[in-house]
Amino acid sequence: MAPEALKKPSYTAFPAERLVPFLRGVADPAGAGLSEDEERNLRAFEGSVNAWLTRQREG
Amino acid sequence: MSAKLDGNDEWLLDSVRRARAQLPREHRSLLEEIGAREAVIDAWPQGVLDLFVALHEPPPAAVAIADAAAVWVEPQQAVVFNGPLFQAAAPLLQTEALDRIVAHVAWHEYGYAISVTRSTWQQRRAGLRLLGLLPLRLREAIDYPGHYRRDQLFDEVVATVYPVMVERVRHGIYRRPRFLHSDVIRAFEEAIPWPPKH
Numbered sequence: 164m165a166p167e168a169l170k171k172p173s174y175t176a177f178p179a180e181r182l183v184p185f186l187r188g189v190a191d192p193a194g195a196g197l198s199e200d201e202e203r204n205l206r207a208f209e210g211s212v213n214a215w216l217t218r219q220r221e222g
Numbered sequence: 223m224s225a226k227l228d229g230n231d232e233w234l235l236d237s238v239r240r241a242r243a244q245l246p247r248e249h250r251s252l253l254e255e256i257g258a259r260e261a262v263i264d265a266w267p268q269g270v271l272d273l274f275v276a277l278h279e280p281p282p283a284a285v286a287i288a289d290a291a292a293v294w295v296e297p298q299q300a301v302v303f304n305g306p307l308f309q310a311a312a313p314l315l316q317t318e319a320l321d322r323i324v325a326h327v328a329w330h331e332y333g334y335a336i337s338v339t340r341s342t343w344q345q346r347r348a349g350l351r352l353l354g355l356l357p358l359r360l361r362e363a364i365d366y367p368g369h370y371r372r373d374q375l376f377d378e379v380v381a382t383v384y385p386v387m388v389e390r391v392r393h394g395i396y397r398r399p400r401f402l403h404s405d406v407i408r409a410f411e412e413a414i415p416w417p418p419k420h
Contacts, residue, residue: 171338173274173297174282175377176290177330178369179307185363189326189385193401194359204319211311216289 179216183209234308234324235262238301241325242332246391246418249336258335259300260328266304273298292331294338301331326385333384337377337413348409349375355403360386379406380413391418 177185186205191197197205238260242250263269267287274281279297287293292303303324312320353364353375364370364378383406390399396417398407410416 171296172371172374173279173295174270174287175294175296175334175338175374176282176287176369177292177327178365179289179291179304181363181365181369182291182327184359185330185382186323186326188357188359188363188382189330189389192357192359192386192399194357200319204315204323207314208311208323211314212291212307215307215310219289 179212182212233312234303234305235260237321237324238262238303238328240321241328244325244392245329245332245388248415248418249332252336252415253332256335256339257299258332259298260303260331261300262303262305262308264305266306270295270302273300273302292327294331294334296338299335301328301335303327329385329388330381333388333414334377334381337380337384341376341380341413345409345412346373346376349373349377349379352376352379352406352409355406356382357401376409377413380410383410384414387414387416 183205186208187197190201190205242253242260245253265272267284267290270287270293271281271284273295274297277297290304291307292301294301308320308324311323315323350366350372353361353366356364356379360382363382364375366372366375366378370378383402386399387410390396402410
């Protein structure tokens with residue numbers, strides 16, 4: 164890539180769809196497994212994010 | 223900070239700022255040098271677009287940020303968080319669990335802010351290769367190909383690794399993690415001063 168193709172973007176969005184994979188990766192980067200509490204919290208958060216995304220897309 | 227950047231989700235902004243305060247002092251200083259700010263946007267995504275308009279900068283397409291959890295707004299040097307999205311999760315989680323989630327997202331954004339400010343185009347050329355060297359769990363967090371352009375990958379890799387490393391030092395673990403490829407660690411340490419000074 165040429166340098167001019169590597170200008171800093173004016174914004175960078177963190178997609179909500181990637182929140183839970185990201186949080187799972189940070190909590191368990193080596194894949195050793197999450198605790199029951201961590202898993203329960205992530206699933207609750209995932210449900211909330213998915214519901215929000217659905218509402219957002221349905222306008 | 224302007225009124226538009228202040229937002230009304232005070233608990234979320236408080237949580238984000240607590241997360242910033244938990245970062246190593248050296249990194250907090252870097253964020254101050256950058257002039258990095260944080261805000262919660264209630265009217266998502268219009269409130270984000272308004273930030274660009276206020277600076278006479280071309281805004282992104284609304285559709286490009288509508289489904290975002292957070293956005294780094296380069297012209298404002300600001301990390302803005304999607305208030306309604308996090309607000310929706312608040313009733314479902316204990317405060318401690320929600321704070322931890324917010325902290326990890328905030329640390330990602332602050333890591334991105336530091337990296338995108340310090341990284342060079344030569345470093346950013348390595349983004350795709352570094353993405354391929356991440357452990358599966360972290361690689362899955364980065365939507366490529368799809369959401370990100372190739373030239374955003376370097377800073378995104380650094381930002382994704384950053385909360386992992388911050389968690390480790392908060393637990394007193396300063397040694398390099400075995401689950402990260404040495405090239406990833408090298409690139410990370412070039413972008414983020416590491417290990418951070420106490």
